[in-house]
Amino acid sequence: MSWIRDNSxxxxxxxxxxxxxxxxxxxxxxxxxxxNRRYAKKKSVAKQEGHVRGFDKLAETLxxxxxxxxxxxxxxxxxxxxxxxxxxxxxxxxxxxxxxxxRLLEEKDKLNEHGVCINFxxxxxxxxxxxxxxxxxxxxxxxxNNKAFLNVAFSYTGHDELTNAFNKISLGIKNNDLEESDxxxxxxxxxxxxxxxxxxxxxxxxxxxxxxxxxxIWQCSYSYIYFTPVLWPEFTAWDFMIAIFMYQSxxxxxxxxxxxxxxxxxxxxxxxxxxxxxxLNSLYTIA
Amino acid sequence: MSNLLVYRTLLIxxxxxxxxxxxxxxxxxxxxxxxxxxFKQPDxxxxxxxxxxxxxxxxxxxxxxVVSVCQExxxxxxxxxxxxxxxxxxxxxVSFYHNENGISPxxxxxxxxxxxSSLLTKVNWGLEFNDNIKFESKKCINGYKWEPxxxxxxxxxxxxxxxxxxxxxxxCSTEEEFSDTLVELAINKTFPMVEPDLVVICGKSCTxxxxxxxxxxxxxxxxxxxxxxxxxxxxxxxxxxxxxxEQRFGK
Numbered sequence: 250m251s252w253i254r255d256n257s258x259x260x261x262x263x264x265x266x267x268x269x270x271x272x273x274x275x276x277x278x279x280x281x282x283x284x285n286r287r288y289a290k291k292k293s294v295a296k297q298e299g300h301v302r303g304f305d306k307l308a309e310t311l312x313x314x315x316x317x318x319x320x321x322x323x324x325x326x327x328x329x330x331x332x333x334x335x336x337x338x339x340x341x342x343x344x345x346x347x348x349x350x351x352r353l354l355e356e357k358d359k360l361n362e363h364g365v366c367i368n369f370x371x372x373x374x375x376x377x378x379x380x381x382x383x384x385x386x387x388x389x390x391x392x393x394n395n396k397a398f399l400n401v402a403f404s405y406t407g408h409d410e411l412t413n414a415f416n417k418i419s420l421g422i423k424n425n426d427l428e429e430s431d432x433x434x435x436x437x438x439x440x441x442x443x444x445x446x447x448x449x450x451x452x453x454x455x456x457x458x459x460x461x462x463x464x465x466i467w468q469c470s471y472s473y474i475y476f477t478p479v480l481w482p483e484f485t486a487w488d489f490m491i492a493i494f495m496y497q498s499x500x501x502x503x504x505x506x507x508x509x510x511x512x513x514x515x516x517x518x519x520x521x522x523x524x525x526x527x528x529l530n531s532l533y534t535i536a
Numbered sequence: 537m538s539n540l541l542v543y544r545t546l547l548i549x550x551x552x553x554x555x556x557x558x559x560x561x562x563x564x565x566x567x568x569x570x571x572x573x574x575f576k577q578p579d580x581x582x583x584x585x586x587x588x589x590x591x592x593x594x595x596x597x598x599x600x601x602v603v604s605v606c607q608e609x610x611x612x613x614x615x616x617x618x619x620x621x622x623x624x625x626x627x628x629x630v631s632f633y634h635n636e637n638g639i640s641p642x643x644x645x646x647x648x649x650x651x652x653s654s655l656l657t658k659v660n661w662g663l664e665f666n667d668n669i670k671f672e673s674k675k676c677i678n679g680y681k682w683e684p685x686x687x688x689x690x691x692x693x694x695x696x697x698x699x700x701x702x703x704x705x706x707x708c709s710t711e712e713e714f715s716d717t718l719v720e721l722a723i724n725k726t727f728p729m730v731e732p733d734l735v736v737i738c739g740k741s742c743t744x745x746x747x748x749x750x751x752x753x754x755x756x757x758x759x760x761x762x763x764x765x766x767x768x769x770x771x772x773x774x775x776x777x778x779x780x781x782e783q784r785f786g787k
Contacts, residue, residue, distance in 0.1 A: 271553040272560075330786020407753055411700065412719050419708040432705050434697045459781065463753040470697065470746035474757065498560050502607050502741035506635075 252352065253359045256312045262486045266317055269490060272497040275450035277321040278314060279472070281464055282307060284456030284480030291480070297341045302482035304349060313489050315363075315397060321446055323400040325464045329372065329409055343380060346403070350383040357390050364396025370442035371405030372413070385535040400446060407466035414440035421520050431517040435510055439521040443468060448507075451496045453489075455481040471503040571761050592625060592772060596779040598733035598756075600629040602691065604747055605763055607739025610639055612647035614763045619644075620652045621771050623659070623686045629730055631663070633691040635745040641665045641690050649676060660684035664692065696746030699727055723750055731755070734778045738763040756781055 258266065282303055289299030307324060314322050327342065353360070353367065360367070369384045376384075384403070417440050421427035427436075438444065448468040452461075457478035461469065475492040479485075513521065603618055615632055622630045632639050641664045649656060649672075657677045661670055665688070674682070694702075700723070707714075707722040714722075731751045737743065737759045744752065758774050760766065 268552050268556050268559075271549070271556050328786050333785070333787050408716050408719075408750070411750065412714050412716050415704055415708075415714045415719055418704060419710070419714065422708045429705065429708070432701055432708065434701055437697070437701065437704070459756050459758060460754050460783075461752065461757075462786070466749045466753050467697070467700075470744055470749065472743065474742045474744070476742070476757075494559070494563070497556075498563060499741035499743075502739060503743045503745065506745075 277449045279323040279449040279452045281325045281454040282481040288480045288482040321398040325402045329406040364394045366394040367391045368400045385532045406463040426520045471506045594779045600730040600732045602631045602732045602735045604633040606635045606745040612643045616648040629687045631689040637692040658685045660687045662687045663689035
C-alpha cells in the first residue's frame with residue numbers, strides 16, 4: 250500500500266470534519282499506534298499481518314490529517330524497548346519497514362508534489378545498515394518540502410533522546426561553545442531529535458493503555474493526551490474526529506503555557522546551528 | 537452578485553460555527569450530568585470494620601501516587617481526604633503537584649490535622665514541608681508513638697522540566713559520556729525520587745503540565761474530573777483501574 254492514498258472518509262464524515270474545522274484545529278498531532286498484535290490475535294491472523302494493517306491505517310490517518318488541515322504528524326513506529334521482542338518479530342518488523350521505505354523512495358515525485366517532508370527521529374545508529382541508508386535517503390529527498398511534515402519515531406525512546414541532548418550540551422560546554430549560563434529549557438528543546446518541530450498539541454494513544462511508554466516525554470508537557478480503547482488497525486475517522494473534538498473542548502486548560510520560545514543567546518544559537526549541520530552532514534555521508 | 541456570494545459564505549460559516557459550539561455545549565452538559573453524585577458516600581475512616589478492609593483490597597498498588605491539581609483552585613479539605621484514603625489503601629508515597637507552586641504545605645497540614653488528627657502518627661511529612669510543620673505534627677501526636685506508613689510530598693515547578701536543567705547543570709562538566717543510567721544517577725543525586733506509578737490528573741484536560749518528564753515514562757495517567765467534593769468510591773475506582781492495567785515494557 251502506498252504512503253499517499255485517497256481520502257477514505259464517507260460524505261457524512263467529511264461533513265462532520267467540515268464542521269470541526271470551524272473550531273481550533275491542532276497544528277501538530279502525535280500518535281502511539283498501539284494494538285497491532287492484539288488485533289492480529291483477535292482476528293486470528295499472523296502478527297505480521299497486524300503490523301501491515303497498522304501501516305495501512307497510518308497512511309489512511311495521514312490523509313485525514315491533511316483533510317482537516319493538520320500540518321504536522323509524529324508517529325511512534327519502533328521503540329528502543331521493542332528490541333526486547335523476539336528476533337523473529339524484530340526481523341519481520343524491519344522487513345516491513347524496508348519495504349515501506351523503498352516504496353517511499355519510489356513515490357518521491359508524489360511526495361514532493363504534495364510537499365511532504367519526512368523526518369526520522371531516533372537513535373538510528375542501532376539499526377541495520379541498509380535501513381539506515383534508506384532512512385537517510387528518504388530524509389534528504391524530501392527535506393526541502395514544507396507543506397506537511399511527517400516525523401517517524403524509529404528506534405526512539407524519550408530517555409535516549411534526553412541522554413543524547415545531555416551529551417551534546419555537555420560536549421558543547423567542554424569545547425567552550427556554550428557557557429553554563431546558556432543552560433535552559435530552551436537549549437534542551439533545541440537539542441532534541443524532534444527539533445525544529447513544535448511540541449505536539451494532541452497525543453493520541455490507541456488500545457486502551459494509559460501511558461506514554463517513553464514517547465516524547467519532554468515535548469508532551471502541555472499537550473492534550475487522548476487515550477482510546479480502540480486497537481490501532483480498527484481506528485476510524487470517527488474516533489479521530491472525536492479526539493479532535495475533545496482537544497477543542499480542552500485546549501484552553503493549557504494553551505497559555507505554550508508561549509513562543511525565548512530567544513537563545515547568539516552563542517547558543519550558533520551551537521544549535523552547528524548541531525543541526527552535523528546531523529545533516531552525517532546523513533549525507535550515509536546516503 | 538459577488539455580494540450575495542459573500543453573504544452566503546458568511547451565513548454558512550455562522551451556521552457551522554454555531555453548530556460546533558452547540559455540540560460542545562451538549563457534550564459539556566452530558567459530562568456534567570454523568571459526574572453528579574446523587575447519594576451521600578461513605579468515608580472508610582469513619583465507619584471502619586474488618587469487612588471494609590477486605591472489600592477494598594487491591595491486587596496491585598502504586599508505590600508512588602501523584603495527584604496533579606494544576607487546572608483547579610486547590611481545596612485543602614479534599615486533598616487531605618485523598619491523603620487519608622491513600623493511607624487507608626496503604627499507598628506508601630503520595631505527592632501533590634502544582635506546576636505554578638500553587639499548593640501551600642501549611643494549609644494541607646492544617647486541613648489534615650483538623651479532619652484526621654488521630655492519623656497524624658502514621659504520616660511522614662516530606663518534600664516542601666518545613667521544620668515548623670514537622671514540629672507541630674510531633675506536638676499533636678504527643679504521647680503516641682510515631683509510626684509513619686505514608687510519605688507526603690509537594691511537587692512544584694522545580695519538579696518539571698527545570699529539574700532536568702538543574703541536573704544537567706550539576707553534571708555537565710563531568711568527563712565521561714552520558715548513558716541512560718548516568719543521567720539517572722545525576723537526577724537522583726539532585727532530586728531523589730521514587731518513579732511515580734500512577735498520576736491522577738484532576739481537571740478536565742488530560743495534560744501532564746510538565747510533571748517529572750524523566751520519571752513518568754511508563755507512569756499510568758488517569759483523570760479525575762475534579763478533586764472538589766471527591767468521594768472515596770471515585771478515588772477507589774481509579775486505583776482499581778490502575779491495578780487492572782498491565783505493563784509490557786516494550787515487549
